[in-house]
Amino acid sequence: MEQLIQLVALQLSEKGCASLTVTSNSMWPMLRHRKDRVLLAPAEVFQKGDIILYLPDNGQYILHRILKKENSYVICAGDNQCEKEQVENSCVLAAVTDFYRCDKRYSVNGTGYRLYR
Numbered sequence: 001m002e003q004l005i006q007l008v009a010l011q012l013s014e015k016g017c018a019s020l021t022v023t024s025n026s027m028w029p030m031l032r033h034r035k036d037r038v039l040l041a042p043a044e045v046f047q048k049g050d051i052i053l054y055l056p057d058n059g060q061y062i063l064h065r066i067l068k069k070e071n072s073y074v075i076c077a078g079d080n081q082c083e084k085e086q087v088e089n090s091c092v093l094a095a096v097t098d099f100y101r102c103d104k105r106y107s108v109n110g111t112g113y114r115l116y117r
Contacts, residue, residue, distance in 0.1 A: 008040065008053075012094055017041050019100075020053070020063075026078030027051070027063060030116065036101050038063065040094035051096040051108070052076065054087050063096070 011018035018040045022031045031038065031051075043052055050066050054076070067084060068075040074092070077084045098107050106113060 009093065012040065012042050017097070018094065022063065024063070024078075026081050027065070028080045030079050031063075031099060032101070036099055038096045039098040039100070039105075041097045043092045043095040046074070046092060046095050052087075052092050053094045053096075054091045055093060056085060056087060056091060061093075 064076040
């Protein structure tokens, strides 16, 4: 996992984006385990409803949705989870800009996604 995240970080810094296959059911039904991919961009500005990739204190990279935004941290949870996590802004690595389902690309700015969110 560490090598994968290093590759994602390299792609983000060099290309400004990176693609990652979802490997958890925590964001189901929005994102499906090993079936959907996300396109990530550096997370300089993020807001409530965004899906972010972050590294909490436990050392496991997580892709979850922001439920609430404060000055120095956000509260996140997976769409398929009740447990909330407080994440320092400095731990946020990237935000999802698009996702792929069956090789079809969907933007997080699209009407269908915004209604779901």
